[in-house]
Amino acid sequence: MLSSAAKEYLKVYGVLVGRNPLIFTNNDSGYETAIEFKKNGVNPIILDTRKNPQSEIIDEAKNLGINIKFSYVVVAAQGYKKVKSADIAKISDDKEQLGTVENIKCDCICVSGFWTPTIHLASQSGNKTKFNEDIDAFVPGTSKQNERTLGAANGSYTLDDTLKSSFEAGYELSKKITNNENKISFPNVVEKKSTTHDKFWCVPLPKGKNYKRFLDFQNDVAVSDVEIALKEGYRSIEHVKRYTTLGMATDQGKTSNLNGLQLVSKIENKVVPNVGHTTFRPPYTPVSIGAIVGREVGKHSKPTRKSPMHSWHEKNNAVFVDAGVWLRPRYYKQGNENLFEGSKREAKNVRTNVGVCDVTTLGKIDIKGPDAAELLNRVYTNAWLKLPIGKARYGVMLREDGIVMDDGTTTRISENHYHMTTTTAQAANVLSHLEYYLQLVWPELNVNVVSTTEQWAGAAIAGPKSRDLLQKLFPNLDVSNEGLPFMGYMEGDLFGVKARIFRISFSGELAYEVNVESDNGNFMWEKIMEVGQEFKIQPYGTEALSTLRIEMGHVAGSELDGRTIPYDNSLEGLLSKKKDFIGKRSLTRKAFVAEDRQKVVGVVPLDKKTSIPEGSHLVKDSNAPLPNPKLGYISASCWSVEHDNPFSLAILKDGKNMIGEKLFVMSPLKNKVIPVEIVSSHYVDPKGERVRS
Amino acid sequence: MSLISALANIHTTGQYGDYEDKNENNLLKISEVKNLLIVQIVQYKNSSVSVESIDIDGLKLKDEPLKVVSNNETRILWNGPKNWFLVSTKKDLLKDIIQNFNETDFAITDLSHSRAVIQIEGSEVKEVLKKGCPSNFNSLEKNNSINSTYNGIAFMVDMLDDNPDKVRLFALRSFGESLYHSVTDASLEFGYKSI
Numbered sequence: 001m002l003s004s005a006a007k008e009y010l011k012v013y014g015v016l017v018g019r020n021p022l023i024f025t026n027n028d029s030g031y032e033t034a035i036e037f038k039k040n041g042v043n044p045i046i047l048d049t050r051k052n053p054q055s056e057i058i059d060e061a062k063n064l065g066i067n068i069k070f071s072y073v074v075v076a077a078q079g080y081k082k083v084k085s086a087d088i089a090k091i092s093d094d095k096e097q098l099g100t101v102e103n104i105k106c107d108c109i110c111v112s113g114f115w116t117p118t119i120h121l122a123s124q125s126g127n128k129t130k131f132n133e134d135i136d137a138f139v140p141g142t143s144k145q146n147e148r149t150l151g152a153a154n155g156s157y158t159l160d161d162t163l164k165s166s167f168e169a170g171y172e173l174s175k176k177i178t179n180n181e182n183k184i185s186f187p188n189v190v191e192k193k194s195t196t197h198d199k200f201w202c203v204p205l206p207k208g209k210n211y212k213r214f215l216d217f218q219n220d221v222a223v224s225d226v227e228i229a230l231k232e233g234y235r236s237i238e239h240v241k242r243y244t245t246l247g248m249a250t251d252q253g254k255t256s257n258l259n260g261l262q263l264v265s266k267i268e269n270k271v272v273p274n275v276g277h278t279t280f281r282p283p284y285t286p287v288s289i290g291a292i293v294g295r296e297v298g299k300h301s302k303p304t305r306k307s308p309m310h311s312w313h314e315k316n317n318a319v320f321v322d323a324g325v326w327l328r329p330r331y332y333k334q335g336n337e338n339l340f341e342g343s344k345r346e347a348k349n350v351r352t353n354v355g356v357c358d359v360t361t362l363g364k365i366d367i368k369g370p371d372a373a374e375l376l377n378r379v380y381t382n383a384w385l386k387l388p389i390g391k392a393r394y395g396v397m398l399r400e401d402g403i404v405m406d407d408g409t410t411t412r413i414s415e416n417h418y419h420m421t422t423t424t425a426q427a428a429n430v431l432s433h434l435e436y437y438l439q440l441v442w443p444e445l446n447v448n449v450v451s452t453t454e455q456w457a458g459a460a461i462a463g464p465k466s467r468d469l470l471q472k473l474f475p476n477l478d479v480s481n482e483g484l485p486f487m488g489y490m491e492g493d494l495f496g497v498k499a500r501i502f503r504i505s506f507s508g509e510l511a512y513e514v515n516v517e518s519d520n521g522n523f524m525w526e527k528i529m530e531v532g533q534e535f536k537i538q539p540y541g542t543e544a545l546s547t548l549r550i551e552m553g554h555v556a557g558s559e560l561d562g563r564t565i566p567y568d569n570s571l572e573g574l575l576s577k578k579k580d581f582i583g584k585r586s587l588t589r590k591a592f593v594a595e596d597r598q599k600v601v602g603v604v605p606l607d608k609k610t611s612i613p614e615g616s617h618l619v620k621d622s623n624a625p626l627p628n629p630k631l632g633y634i635s636a637s638c639w640s641v642e643h644d645n646p647f648s649l650a651i652l653k654d655g656k657n658m659i660g661e662k663l664f665v666m667s668p669l670k671n672k673v674i675p676v677e678i679v680s681s682h683y684v685d686p687k688g689e690r691v692r693s
Numbered sequence: 694m695s696l697i698s699a700l701a702n703i704h705t706t707g708q709y710g711d712y713e714d715k716n717e718n719n720l721l722k723i724s725e726v727k728n729l730l731i732v733q734i735v736q737y738k739n740s741s742v743s744v745e746s747i748d749i750d751g752l753k754l755k756d757e758p759l760k761v762v763s764n765n766e767t768r769i770l771w772n773g774p775k776n777w778f779l780v781s782t783k784k785d786l787l788k789d790i791i792q793n794f795n796e797t798d799f800a801i802t803d804l805s806h807s808r809a810v811i812q813i814e815g816s817e818v819k820e821v822l823k824k825g826c827p828s829n830f831n832s833l834e835k836n837n838s839i840n841s842t843y844n845g846i847a848f849m850v851d852m853l854d855d856n857p858d859k860v861r862l863f864a865l866r867s868f869g870e871s872l873y874h875s876v877t878d879a880s881l882e883f884g885y886k887s888i
Contacts, residue, residue, distance in 0.1 A: 300878070303846045303871035311702050326867070360867075368800035369737055416796060446737035448800035454807035454866040518806035518866055519696040 002255065003112035007033040010040060018042075018108030022086050024074045026050065027197035030112035031057045038064045045104065047072040047088060048198075049095070055195035073203045074109060075101055076211045083108055089206065098206055114197040116258045118153045120280040131273040136199060137258055138277055148173075160189040201262040215263065216256035219245040226263050240264060241278045252280050307360035308457045308521030313539075321542055323424050326361045329541040340639065343543035348641040350507055350548055353536040354463035356528050357545055359513060360521065363408070363427025364456055365434065367418040369447035376410060376418065378442070379434065381566060381581050382574045387412045392487045392504055396566055396574050397430070398583025402592055404560045404569060406430050409504050411489045419452075419500070425557055427453055437582075456500070457521025459528055462511035462548070464690075465535040470512050472531045474501070479512075486692045494520075495527055505691045506545065508552030508684060547638040551647050553681035558614070558635045559600055559649060568598050568651055570681065598632060599655030602679040603665065608645040610674050612637050616667040618652055618676075631658075634665060642684045649681055699809035699869040700725040705887060709877065712884030721815035721885035723877060726861060729810060730784045733802045736775040740798035747793055749779065750786055761836040761851060770838040770851055778838075778849070780861075809869025811862045811876055817883040818858035822850065824879040844875040 003023055009015040010033075021037055023030045026049040035057070037044040046061065046068040053070070061068060075087040075098065086106050090099035116137040119129055126144030131137070132155050139155040140147075148169055151162035167186055174182045202223055205211060213223040221244045229243040237260075240246065246260045247253025253260070257277060265272045305326040307313075313320070318329035319339070331342035349355050367375065376384035380395035387393050392411040399405045406426040411419045422430040434449045461469055470479045474492040477483070479501075484490055488503045497520045505511035516524045529537060549556055555569040565587060566572050575587070586592070605612060618632040632652030640647040648665075652658055658678045665674040680686060704725045712720055734754070736744060744754040750767040754777055762769045767781035779790065787803060794801055813821060819830040825843040828850075833839065835855040842848065849863040864872040877885065 298874075298878075300844050300875055303844070303868050305865075305867035306870060307867065308697060308699075311697075366802050368796075368802065370797055443738060446739050448735040448737065448802075450733055450735075450800075450802050450804070451865075452802065452804070452807060455804055456806075519698060522697045523695055 001108065001110060003030045003033040003110040006108070006110040007036050010036050016040065016042065017110070018083075018106070020105060020107045021045075021110055022047065022074070022088075022104070022106040022108070023110045023112070025112040026200045027112060027114045028053075028055055028057050028194040029115070030110070031061045033110055033112070034061055034066050035064060038066055043067070044110075045069065045106070047074060049073055049091060049200045050198045051093060053195045056192040057194065060192070073098070074111075075203060075206055076209070077109055078103070087206075091203075095200055096204055098204060101206055113201070113259060115152065115157060116254075117149075117155045118254075119149070120252065120282075122147055122149045122153070123280045124282060129277065131271075136197070136262070136272070157194070158189075159191050163187060163189060201259050201266070215259050216244075216246045216253070218251040218256065219248055221246045221256065221260075223263060226260060227267065230264065230267055235268075237261065237264060237276050238278055247278055253278065305361070307358050308518045309358050309360065309459075309525045312522055312525055313358065316539065318539075318541065323361060323542065326424060328361060328424075329358060329539070331541040331543050332539050339543060343541065343547060344639055344641055346538055346540035346544035347547040349536065349538045350463045350509060350540055350544065351641055352464070353538070354461060354465040354469050354532060355507075355538050355540040355544070356525070356532065357460040357462070357540050358525070359458040359460045360453075360456070360518075361424040362453070362458060363420075363422030363424065363430060364452045364458075364515075365420040365422065365427075365431055366450050366452040366455075367410075367420055367434075367447060368416055369445070370416055371445040371447050372416050372418050375434070375438070375442070375445055375447045375449075376420075377579060377581070379437065379582055380410075381571075381576060381583070383576050383579060384410075389414055390489050392489055392502055394487075394504075394574070396571050397433070398566070398581070398586075400583055400586065402565050402583045402586030402589065403562060404564055404566060404571070405433065407555070407560060407571075409487070409502070411502060413489070423557060423560075427451070455518060456515040457518045457524060458513055458515045459525060460506065460511060460513050461528065461532075462505065462507040462509045463535075464510055464693075466510050466512055469528070469532050469535050469537065470501070470514075473514070473527065474499075477501075481693070484512075494524060497523060499524070506554060507548035508554060508688070509548070509690050510693050511691065546636065547641060550636045550638040550649055551640045551642055551684045553600070553602065553649065553683060553686075555600060555649075556636070559651065561635070564598075564651060565592050567592070569600050596654035596657075598651050598653050600635070600681045601632075601650050601652045601655040601658060602681045602683050603634060603648040603650045603676050604679055604683075605646055605665075606662070606675040606677060610672075611639070611646045612648045612665050612674055612676070613667040613670045613672060614648075615669075616665045616672070616674075618650055618663050619666055620663060622664040622666060622673045622675075628666070631663065640683060647683050650678075652678065698725060698727045699866045700811070700873050703870045703873050708884070708886050710881030710884045712886070715884050717886065719816070721813060721817055721821065721880050721883050722888055723880060723885050724812045724888045725873075726810040726812050728782075728784065729805060729808075730779070730781045730786055731803075731805045731808055731863075732779040732787060732790055733772070733800070733804055734769075734777045734779060734790070734794065735800040735802075737798055737800065738775070740775075742795070742798045744775075749790060749793065750781065750783065759837045759839060761838050763836060768851060768853075770849070772838075772840070772849075778863075780851070780863075807866055808863045809866050809872060811864075811869075811873060812853075812859070813862070813876065813880070814854075814857060814859040815883070815885075816857050817880075818860055820883070821876060821879045822860070825875050826850075843872060846872045846875070848872060 006017045021044045023034045024047045034044045034046050048070050051071050073091045075089050078085045085103050087101050089101045122140035125147045128141045129138040130141040132139045135155050140149040150166045156162045171183050215221050225244040229240045234240045234243050247257045261272050261275050265275050313329045317333045320327045321330035373385050379397050389412045392409045394409050396407045397405050406422050408421040477492050484503050490501050492499050497516050500515040502513045614637050616634045617630045619628050632650050634648045634650045637648040661678045665676050752762045755762050760771050766783050770778040772778040822830050826841050828841045833852050838851045840849050846868045851861045853859040
């Protein structure tokens with residue numbers, strides 16, 4: 001710890017930081033701490049880097065019988081969780097060579113590396129600092145604002161100098177304000193005279209040792225970190241700071257900046273002024289986060305979005321998860337179930353019976369206008385001009401750089417009226433995207449887009465018994481495969497409430513989405529649950545939803561993550577060759593058409609037991625030396641309820657030709673190495689027969 | 694069939710905050726406004742139809758920023774160039790709107806269920822609004838409307854009256870409870886009556 005801190009603990013708080021302290025110093029300040037220890041019955045040892053310094057305070061320490069070792073340094077601290085001893089050695093006059101290393105017992109090491117003025121306020125006021133070689137530190141230069149820095153903050157380390165300069169400055173200011181001569185005499189000062197400090201910044205390493213030499217106590221930045229930064233080519237001290245975090249955060253380099261600058265100056269063979277210093281940011285004194293945040297604001301900290309069925313979910317033991325600012329049921333806990341058990345039960349019920357999921361949060365955009373079809377045709381990669389009324393179509397939209405932006409289905413409600421769905425996460429972005437193009441790029445299009453996410457409450461009914469349930473909910477409608485085919489749309493009457501019915505599926509099962517106006521959302525949900533009892537209906541949350549889509553190989557946010565193009569997600573079949581669309585030109589870029597381009601694949605552990613952590617890397621050889629070439633990454637993982645084993649999706653280099661390959665999944669964070677087989681991403685129902693059944 | 698409004702789970706009647714020893718009539722009054730017809734009317738960019746010629750419940754659309762045209766049942770808020778927000782207690786007005794506005798020139802979208810609507814009345818209304826919204830409410834006059842945010846939640850303010858001040862706040866339905874929480878919290882120091 002800092003020597004001055006040890007002294008302060010002792011003098012201000014009566015706390016002894018150690019009973020066997022070692023004080024390591026390059027200046028006289030360390031002696032003040034040692035003397036304080038001695039006065040309190042503790043015998044410190046002083047290691048002074050200087051060869052033979054002479055001053056009053058050193059004499060006092062000697063007279064007190066304090067053990068002082070001149071030209072000595074601490075080489076390393078020993079101990080676990082607390083200091084038990086220190087390796088020390090004599091150092092040569094040029095400070096480059098160490099003598100024999102010896103070990104001495106101690107229980108704390110107090111370090112004093114000399115002082116640096118507090119120039120932060122001056123610097124923040126626009127004052128250009130200058131380097132003072134006498135004290136090896138920056139001091140304020142010419143004031144830019146009504147600021148005057150005095151005393152230690154200006155590099156005056158004696159009381160005498162400080163008082164003199166302060167009285168002088170006070171006199172000048174008084175004269176300026178009052179126009180009167182108010183000179184008063186300086187008080188007499190009795191203080192011990194110090195001698196010069198040693199220009200010593202870094203202990204050399206003993207031969208064959210590679211100890212960490214901490215430079216920044218606040219951020220654990222070591223000398224080696226700065227050396228690496230310079231080797232990496234960072235020259236500006238601002239860049240070195242950002243690469244290493246030296247001088248960052250709460251202390252803004254109070255204890256580390258000068259040491260760091262001296263180190264860079266030495267390695268770069270530059271004088272310190274040429275190295276410069278980083279920008280000092282307020283606050284100088286650490287301020288607790290609580291003071292910045294203010295009082296407890298409860299729910300004001302961020303808004304929460306709730307679906308119209310939220311209270312039903314709450315009453316039925318939903319465990320919620322944040323989806324943006326939406327709260328969505330993650331699973332509905334039964335008994336002592338955990339997340340894994342609950343979501344597995346729910347997903348299995350969808351595969352065997354029928355489940356219902358609150359999909360209100362999905363973005364919904366109402367698109368109207370004579371040019372609505374043209375707009376869709378330009379923003380989606382596939383063709384939209386001929387979509388019949390009463391039909392839905394899956395679409396993918398790209399950014400201009402060819403990266404997938406979002407996907408979803410859009411339904412033609414009437415001639416000039418479409419209902420677009422987006423992912424929950426991208427709802428606002430997609431609306432902005434459409435607004436941007438309509439207002440700035442294609443002002444000639446007569447189209448209006450407006451969010452109707454809140455207008456409609458949505459329930460997805462999925463599972464082999466979903467048609468039976470739907471028929472009971474809408475007895476007057478023909479919901480057979482012919483009457484309401486896959487990607488079909490119709491409107492109906494749900495016990496007196498008008499409803500929109502879409503035959504679309506995210507789960508890969510025979511499925512429907514029913515929308516009613518939001519005030520009726522809870523009514524719809526309760527009716528579905530009530531009528532669905534005979535079909536063993538269960539509500540399912542986002543975790544089961546995720547399981548269902550992963551084992552079906554349906555890509556979602558974790559694959560459409562802002563880094564992938566349609567090919568990567570096996571969506572290249574949706575790229576129209578006949579028409580233009582946003583992002584089309586970018587897809588011809590060399591990297592995007594590379595033969596071994598990454599592609600989504602399925603991953604199964606060879607033991608069929610070990611769950612694969614999301615984010616893990618795929619490698620060919622688990623024992624290859626680092627950096628082990630990464631072939632891909634696990635984007636999403638689940639427990640396949642269909643096959644009763646773990647299953648993952650991955651984005652894999654040359655994925656198209658990797659099916660059947662044996663690779664390794666490596667998760668350094670979880671310390672796991674799992675042998676796996678690469679399989680098709682469509683682990684369940686690869687022909688997509690269920691959704692069309 | 695039971696309808697559940699946007700604030701049904703949070704809005705409860707009673708008196709809250711610093712209401713003691715105050716005349717009940719002087720307290721802020723906060724209520725949820727339900728069952729409104731809310732319709733967005735947008736004229737397509739290339740449409741040359743004169744909106745002045747179209748009558749809705751005896752009102753004409755006015756393409757004038759901030760302006761609200763109104764009668765006792767219906768209010769039409771300017772929501773942007775060629776973009777209006779009609780709010781009415783007459784639910785069947787939608788049919789007239791659809792009939793009167795040609796679909797080749799106008800997009801008519803029913804948003805009645807998409808908003809949570811909070812009404813606040815009282816002399817401290819603007820003080821409550823200032824607490825969470827950066828807009829200058831000193832210059833907000835009767836029959837003006839603005840779009841802004843309150844504690845980070847996008848909302849629309851419709852100034853219904855100024856004697857005493859009376860506003861309706863429209864937020865996206867799913868944010869309703871959060872907005873209600875913010876507004877009522879800001880009203881505590883004045884004392885309010887939830888009706």
